[in-house]
Amino acid sequence: MAVVLGIEGSANKIGVGIVREDGTILSNPRHTWVWYISPPGHGFLPRETALHHQEWALPLVQRALKEAGVTPRDITAIAFTKGPGMGGPLVSCAVVARMLAQLWRVPLLPVNHCVGHIEMGRLVTGARDPVVLYVSGGNTQVIAYADQRYRIFGETVDMAVGNCLDRFARVLGLSNDPAPGYNIEQLAKQGRRLVELPYVVKGMDVSFSGILSFVETAARTLLDKGEATPADLCFSLQETIFAMLVEITERAMAHCATADALVVGGVGCNLRLQAMLATMCEERGGRLYATDDRYCIDNGAMIAWPGVLALRGGQTCAVAESACTQRFRTDEVHVAWRE
Incomplete structure (x- = not known):
């Protein structure tokens, strides 16, 4: 063997x-x-x-x-x-x-x-032919298999979602231990106010650079005025960009006539993203496949x-x-x- x-x-x-x-x-x-x-x-x-x-x-x-x-x-x-x-x-x-x-x-x-x-995601979870959301520090893609190729249905037109999260963590001065995105996720759990941010979906593609610029400016203004906390901003950023990712994933699933999705990549460890994707899949009568940080x-x-x-x-x-x-x-x- x-x-x-x-x-x-x-x-x-x-x-x-x-x-x-x-x-x-x-x-x-x-x-x-x-x-x-x-x-x-x-x-x-x-x-x-x-x-x-x-x-x-x-x-x-x-x-x-x-x-x-x-x-x-x-x-x-x-x-x-x-x-x-x-x-x-x-x-x-x-x-x-x-x-x-x-x-x-x-x-x-x-x-x-x-x-x-x-x-690796297919091996560990047992998923057979799901639509794949691949989210990491350097990549953001929605993928489906056809004719011996993994076809890209949509992707970021500028920076990857993980890079966006990491750069915002630097704006807030969050620790890199164990990872900036993880610390944003933990802080977002304490957020209470949803700050309206740009929602940028372009067909099957997404853009994060404008959102990052906007939230960087909003962070300075809102924090100085005491109108929002760092936790509120982390919560708002996560909710907005994850909603964008769920939208393009669901659109690809509708096109491929499948109700199952698989999330892979480092950002795929985020439990809030997994929860949003799982809800979407359940509403379609399907299932979300995900792994933990050992394999994400x-x-x-x-x-x-x-x-x-x-x-x-x-x-x-x-x-x-x-x-x-x-x-x-x-x-x-x-x-x-x-x-």
């Missing part, structure tokens, strides 16, 4: 996962760039993140092997994130994947980060599992063809493992 080791490092986290061909996740350790969890108002930088990944890649590989109870001889192939993501971190992990593939004399499997999230947040298993699927169809690549790309769209992938 094939066993694939996957390496993910497209952003501030590096993860190494080992997955067996039957879908059993044998191990899935990861590490976050610790300097990211430091001063409020600051994000992570590509160069420092790349150095972090270089430092932690091999220790995580060793830990994953130990936790899985396997040796390099048991590994059938190495999967790595080809893109999308931040250039430096992506390349750092790809170099490790190439090295291991050559040392262990096993095939190399390039994986699309977005498809990794989708396939970037991890190595989400790269290893699509690697297993690609390996079945012989979708390997030579070392000379294993270049990374920061722009690798979800719908570019040939999903040969689905009928």
Whole structure:
């Protein structure tokens, strides 16, 4: 039975996962760039993140092997994130994947980060053919499968939803520990006043840059006048942008004649977003599929599992063809493992 080791490092986290061909996740350790969890108002930088990944890649590989109870001889192939993501971190992990593939004399499997999230969500939840809402710090897309491609029905026309939340957290000076978006979610639970914000849905697409600019200005004005609290602003921002996401997801579901949805990506951990999507799905007679932070947040298993699927169809690549790309769209992938 094939066993694939996957390496993910497209952003501030590096993860190494080992997955067996039957879908059993044998191990899935990861590490976050610790300097990211430091001063409020600051994000992570590509160069420092790349150095972090270089430092932690091999220790995580060793830990994953130990936790899985396997040796390099048991590994059938190495999967790595080809893109999308931040250039430096992506390349750092790809170099490790190439090295291991050559040392262990096993095939190399390039994986699309977005498809990794989708396939991991399907594996963990058992969802068969839902419409997918993919929401993270770098991506916001509504996706449905058709004819061996994951088709993008709608997406952000500017920044991703996770980036919008993170940048507003900086405006309020919220801590990065454990994550800006998580701290917004907790503060929003205390909000009592809904501040009216721009609602920007353009057909099947959404826009967040204008909302962010508006709420940044509103934050200074309302807070100075004592007319709203930081909790009110977090509550209002969440309610507005999540309503936009639910709207375009439901429209895609109506087009595809399905009542089920799957939410993936780091922002997919947000319980308020899950609750809004679940209500919408229930009203349509369907179900929302969601996971917790073990699999929503970037991890190595989400790269290893699509690697297993690609390996079945012989979708390997030579070392000379294993270049990374920061722009690798979800719908570019040939999903040969689905009928």
